[in-house]
Amino acid sequence: MTIKDIVKAGTVAAKRVFGNTEDEATIEWRLSVCETCPMKKARATKAKEKASLALAGLRQGPVCGVCGCSLALLTCAHEEDLHEDSPTEAAQRPESCWMKT
Numbered sequence: 001m002t003i004k005d006i007v008k009a010g011t012v013a014a015k016r017v018f019g020n021t022e023d024e025a026t027i028e029w030r031l032s033v034c035e036t037c038p039m040k041k042a043r044a045t046k047a048k049e050k051a052s053l054a055l056a057g058l059r060q061g062p063v064c065g066v067c068g069c070s071l072a073l074l075t076c077a078h079e080e081d082l083h084e085d086s087p088t089e090a091a092q093r094p095e096s097c098w099m100k101t
């Protein structure tokens with residue numbers, strides 16, 4: 001998936017799941033941070049996400065290796081819709097992670 005594909009698919013998914021999305025500049029900035037992050041992974045998503053992601057056609061694509069969330073969905077979500085990290089997740093998140101800003 002290209003960044004453009006991720007933004008498009010994530011926007012559709014975030015609108016379905018949360019009702020709205022972040023602005024495009026913010027989404028692209030978040031994705032650019034994830035792109036060089038050592039925690040970015042290409043693997044299956046968490047079971048709890050599968051139903052909503054399947055609806056949006058997002059079962060593929062990169063995920064965050066810390067929380068397992070689809071980067072397409074995570075980077076498009078408004079700050080108030082982002083999940084709170086567990087202490088373990090928070091400790092694993094690199095200082096450069098946009099979720100720490």
Ligand code: SF4
Nearest residue numbers: 034037039040064097
């Ligand atoms: S840790 Fe942060 S920057 Fe890295 S992949 Fe996950 S959300 Fe992106």
